[in-house]
Amino acid sequence: MKIVSKKNPVPLHFQIKEILQEMIENEELKPGDAVPTERELCEIQGVSRMTVNKAIMSLVNEGLLYREQGKGTFVAKPKENKEIAGLKSFSEVMQDKGLKTETRILFFQIKEATKRIQSVLNLSDYNNKVFEISRLRMSEGEPVAIETVWIPHNLCSDMDRQTIEGKSLYETFKNKYNYFPDKAKQTIEPIILNEDECKLLNQNENALALMFRRTTYIKGEVPIEYTKAIYRSDIYKYELVFQ
Structure with a gap:
């Protein structure tokens, strides 16, 4: 897993989100895989629990991760596509x-x-x-x-x-x-x-x-x-x- 840069002006929670999203897109984390716990991510990245939680919840809200109470956070299955007509910028x-x-x-x-x-x-x-x-x-x-x-x-x-x-x-x-x-x-x-x-x-x-x-x-x-x-x-x- 890549490590955040505290010298980077990009917010730490956004850096963590991007790291996890890249791992999902590169299939290092596959549908159904558990992601590291918030505590583990805090230790790996050297950041606060609140920072990690922001990153995780952003990915949950985008549908890339889902949570099961008492079990953890997992990579979601890709959603089915539906074609929509119209092509304009x-x-x-x-x-x-x-x-x-x-x-x-x-x-x-x-x-x-x-x-x-x-x-x-x-x-x-x-x-x-x-x-x-x-x-x-x-x-x-x-x-x-x-x-x-x-x-x-x-x-x-x-x-x-x-x-x-x-x-x-x-x-x-x-x-x-x-x-x-x-x-x-x-x-x-x-x-x-x-x-x-x-x-x-x-x-x-x-x-x-x-x-x-x-x-x-x-x-x-x-x-x-x-x-x-x-x-x-x-x-x-x-x-x-x-x-």
């Missing part, structure tokens, strides 16, 4: 409604994909670098969503922070790289926001939100992005039209 949806949008990049980095991301994006062990981009989405000056995107590095190898600053990713795909997203698979589930998410989205503690996970494809069923987006449930709803 956040910017396009807001523009359709006549709303002004703004996007703030929280971080932009190149890294090796976890096993989960590697599988979703159909990457090989020898070509598994991805762009990981986290953005805060605003509408009419109000924070609406936190969006984290993973993009295969080999598809847009010259992309940098300036490439996407102030632009829609879909428009960048089309105009700069000649990629035309034509299909997506998406899931939606309710979650409870953690402390950092509440601050970014101006929400009260333990506020409810909607988490969207989307894999977008271009011609030939080639995955071009995997997105995890957390939307405020007090100002955002999802509408389906069946014909």
Whole structure:
């Protein structure tokens, strides 16, 4: 298990959450496996019980872990996917409604994909670098969503922070790289926001939100992005039209 860095400005509970999530995505912890107890994690990481509890509860709220009273905390089984129609970027949806949008990049980095991301994006062990981009989405000056995107590095190898600053990713795909997203698979589930998410989205503690996970494809069923987006449930709803 990786160890948190107390010199890192990222909160310790978020670092622990990321460490455990990476272990789950890399299948070091598999569905049904017990995770270390809070006491064990405190000793391993050298942090307080409250810090560990925040990390664990965040993963429970996202559905990656579950608790059984008197037994412990375990890795949850992956949820079944349900396809949902419609393929538009956040910017396009807001523009359709006549709303002004703004996007703030929280971080932009190149890294090796976890096993989960590697599988979703159909990457090989020898070509598994991805762009990981986290953005805060605003509408009419109000924070609406936190969006984290993973993009295969080999598809847009010259992309940098300036490439996407102030632009829609879909428009960048089309105009700069000649990629035309034509299909997506998406899931939606309710979650409870953690402390950092509440601050970014101006929400009260333990506020409810909607988490969207989307894999977008271009011609030939080639995955071009995997997105995890957390939307405020007090100002955002999802509408389906069946014909």
